[in-house]
Amino acid sequence: MMEDLNIRNLKRLKLKKCINCAEIPAIWQLSLLENLHLEEMKGLRHIVGGTGKHVKGSQSLITFSALKVLIIEYLLNLENWREEDSDLVDFPNLNKLDISRCGKLKSIPVRMPLLASLRVYDSSEIKLHNISNLPMLSSLHIQVANSCSEPDAFRPPKTLEKMKIIGFENVIPLEEEEEDQLICCQTKSLYILTIFNSNCFFSCGPTEVVALGFWKYFEALEYLEISNCSAVEFWPEEEFRSLKCLKNLWIISCLNLRGSLQVAVSMSSSCEHWEDSLPHLELLRITDCSELVEIPICSKSLTNIIIWDCPKLSREGLAHLTNLSELKTIHIDGLTNWGAWPDNMEHLPSLEELRIYSCPGIESFPEGLQQRLSSLQYLVIDGCPALERRCRVGGDYWHLVSDIPNLRIVNERESFPKKLLNCMSGR
Template identity: 30%
Template sequence: MLVQFWIAHRFIPSQTGKDIDVEGHEIFSELIWRSLLQNVTDMSAGITHYYSSDGIYHGHRRFCKMHDLIHDLAQFVTGDECSTLPGSNEFKKISKRIRHFTLNPDVGYDMGDRTPSVRTALPVGTNFIGLSKLKLVRVLKFHYEANVDELSTSIQYLLHLRYLNFSETYITELPESICMLVNLQTLNLNDCSQLAKLPMSIVYMNSLRHLYISRCPKLKIMPSGLSRLRCLKTLTKYIVSEKAGNKIGELKHWNLDGELGLYDLHEVKNADEAKEANMSSRQSIYSLSLSWGTSVENPEQVLEALKPHAALKLLSLHDYPGTQFSTWIRDEQQLQNLVRVQLEGCQRCEQLPPLEQLPYLEELTISRMDGIKHIINNTTGDAFSLFPELRFLNLKEMANLEGWYVEEDRETAPPLFPRLKNLIISQCPKLTNMPPQISTLEYLEIEESYRGTQIELLSKGKGFFKHLKSLERLLLTKCEELALLLEDKEETRPLSSSLHSLSINDCSRFSLSAALQNLTSLERLSMHHFEELVSWPDEMFRGLESIRSLIIWSCKNLTSASSQGDCGPLFLEDLCVSNCDALIELPKCPTSLKKLVVSNCLSIKSLCSDMGHLTALAHLELFECPKLESLPEGMQGLTSLKYLYIQDCPALKSFPQGLQQLLPTLKLLKINGCPKLERRCSPGGDYFRLVSSISEKSIKNSPRRTLIAPCL
């Protein structure tokens, strides 16, 4: 995106016969070579940022930063042309010479006439007024919470706009008037979960070079005539539709590079039609996603005709209806440059391609393939190891997966996964053992899998956790027998010094108390769906000095604090309590607490009776507690409090006197969906004078959205 920013501002000189995007990337590489940009992380070679915790791929990215001295020099040279505006007070002081600014999306800004020369504005939030007055703006990005359907009607007046980013917003459709943006080069709609269609007029935007529409699940059809966009270089999603005139052969009109997704391939009639896409010659495509919608005849021939160039790094197949993969997928030489492979919903395939021999494969996701019994079907050959570079493995909804390789090959097979760091296994009920000798694993997530008895798990795995000497994070969901192994001191001995984070979800027979005594290095604990938990488990935590973060989520029978009244872990710093519908009050928290989050607790009427001793508390967040009527007295003791966020607590009428004293010292105040508090903090209200000096504040009564607990 940085290169596209440069192009939008015409920072890159146009040379005859040379693609301006190529020129931009060469300049980027030059800055890295000269160390003006440093610590470059290429996400095509690193699994940490490819995936979220649910194993979903989130695109190819490169990250870098500028050296402090170079940053200071850049600030000196640009002077007052660039600014970061944390609050509305700073906005009132900005120079009329400002060209580029970064905004706080929660703060209200009224452009008025003070910013006539602005070229860059990001991210634009809901409280942004006067968007149409930014007549010269070239780069514009909207915040994910912005009311983009309303704001988007103003962008037709921004005739100089070249880069427009709606990614991760709730936009449902773009106005037809967007075609008036005749200079627009980049339109980013990635991850717009509500986007249902593109405007028909988009085919007339002749300057458009990059159209990003990945991960837009409601987008099922594309406008007719897209082939008119002859300048298009990036098209991340192309939906084949004979009815709309978007045949796969239309791809021949574009010299695409980067990421390409082809959807509804069941609309492709035969191999000859598929060959018109000319995929084998597209060397600049590094990521290819192929997706079918329904079963068709001879899908193998269509897949064979879509053979990509050997330079491909990322390959995804979704809902492929064939019984076997094409020859180019089974050819190790053809795919030797692959870094990531994703196979989903290929239900009729009974064998996986020989992915274990790929020399650079770092990430593998396999899901909804009921015909697969083993990951590896043939261990013959001269390989020193199988999956030699694999770092991330995600197996999901594999109903008949029994093992890693055919049982008779187990003793003679080369080492498996010698570099594996992250392993996610979800809904694989017939799998009974871990990969052997997997000592490099750092993150393990298992959900509804390993349903054998405790004896079976120990015998087949020869000690399930025995080799996990590097494991740092463990997440178990609905794995009764597997969770019980954590109570065994010998079984958990390898984890005692390495495991820092443990999340247990819906394992009713599991005794967490016994497990915690064995895990002496544990710093973060998440307890989900513990139905037997009625009162606060202070006895369970007594003596545990290592735990710093505690999450208690969806424990429906938890009603009150314990008789002792103490929260538990002695040195607890972060506490999140969420979706505990019966909870009435919190226990007394330790003085070490720095962050407290209470979310979706429908019965809670008050926090702990005394909070004045929490002198280290810096963050207090309250979400969707409809019966919370008041906050405790004595809050003047919260001398470190800097961030206060209250949302959807409509019964909360006022702040206690102690908290009122602290309001002017806050760095951030956000109040949303609390009408009584909102009135008191608005102009003319009791608290307006107290909150007016807070640089970052957002006080509104906007419609509620489904809220996910912020501590998860």
């Protein structure tokens, strides 16, 4: 068939909405094919069909010799890579594999020695064990919806650099015995991690020891985002203990997070502990955590603090944020529980950018911060009526802020379009 169609030199192929196609042609015979995209083929159950006229013997190895990119989407009835034995399908040069909405697919191919990028989305039957074995994987984006009673086991591949995981619930770390058999070492290259709606990574009741088993793989992390994880109620001090290289920490929409430590300690011992815990933290961003009352962090290396939509966070909840001599940027929005500017955030010798939105309780700045205003490069005041009046022409602070290169003081009338847009967007 390949010769009849005169497509032997084909490098890219996309098949879409071939609804009645139960078996695709022998495309592995296209020796130059580098990019293959299969989409919306409801009748397809196997990428490589029965032995028939295309395959010589059920035990022969089928090789996609030149394929570098493989994308399969909405193959709702796809079950395996090959009808007889999925292990006998070889992708020796595959670099990128994207699997989306293939709800019956049970595994990823075993033979992918050069695979660097893997994305698995809404394909709940795929087991995680084979992913842990990929020898060259550097980027992993995976969403699972594990509905089985038996937990699945997972360990990040040792070459992994970036990972985004979504929906990990009934997942546990690989047992040590299995790791020994796989001749695996700890992941030292993983520096970007996003955890979305995946409670299995956080200690909660009887799962505490199991959850902590994942974090030994995250020692090299520089960027960590935690989003929509309802199991995060206290500050994850045990989980963060090994994150000595972490520079950027984002916590988003963890609606049960109160922020306090699970075991109460004195402020002095807590501060000493956190300076050791996250010694290189530069950026802290916390957004949409409606129960947050405290941030028990006091890293001397902080240069950027961004806190949005945490209505229960009072200025007393930032008492641990001391030694902020390196702090350059502060963004706060929607901190309606602030009755005044925090006393411990008064002396900020490196501050260059200050943005304050929707904090009506802040009516003035302490003297130490007033002295820093004239050195700012950026100042934005929006939704803080008393503070706005002080910073306008004729106000108490006008002589301090008038020469700031990037100055924006927004009055109530100017704020209305912004508030309307925020309301329409759900903010």
